[in-house]
Amino acid sequence: MNLPIIDLSSPDPLSTAISIRQACIEYGFFYLVNHGVENDLVKAFDESKRFFSLPPGEKMKLARKEFRGYTPQDPTLGLHGDSKESYYIGPMADSASVKLNQWPSEELLENWRPSIEAIYWKLFYCCFCLPQ
Known part of the structure; x- marks a missing residue:
């Protein structure tokens, strides 16, 4: 299984939030990059x-x-x-x-x-x- 990668440096916070929600629903886990x-x-x-x-x-x-x-x-x-x-x-x-x-x-x-x-x-x- 390939887990989704969520980039927190995205300039679009709504898109990031939607991606996190979708990853939680579909996989239950995800990788965060550029989290600081x-x-x-x-x-x-x-x-x-x-x-x-x-x-x-x-x-x-x-x-x-x-x-x-x-x-x-x-x-x-x-x-x-x-x-x-x-x-x-x-x-x-x-x-x-x-x-x-x-x-x-x-x-x-x-x-x-x-x-x-x-x-x-x-x-x-x-x-x-x-x-x-």
């Missing part, structure tokens, strides 16, 4: 692989509370829902919200939090703080 995320931030994906490779008991120590943390895969959903494992964090701009985020211990995953925070801030800045 530096390679060192992409290491968050390596850290995610480490996290999701942990034994279920370790991940469940961070079970989702207040919409933050780990959500296990739900095999009962089958083709009728989203059956992936997930890990949610929320806004990190104010101290009350930051405290709701859950993080694995540094002893378990030394680079998890710094990697996830780095990509969060990069994507937040790219999406919300740049002039339109």
Whole structure:
């Protein structure tokens, strides 16, 4: 299968959005090029692989509370829902919200939090703080 390649440097954002939607409908995945995320931030994906490779008991120590943390895969959903494992964090701009985020211990995953925070801030800045 050849996955679609979506170029985020396109001057036509509506066309890009339509391409992303179509790729999600037809394939469920796609490649992004010219996304502006530096390679060192992409290491968050390596850290995610480490996290999701942990034994279920370790991940469940961070079970989702207040919409933050780990959500296990739900095999009962089958083709009728989203059956992936997930890990949610929320806004990190104010101290009350930051405290709701859950993080694995540094002893378990030394680079998890710094990697996830780095990509969060990069994507937040790219999406919300740049002039339109």
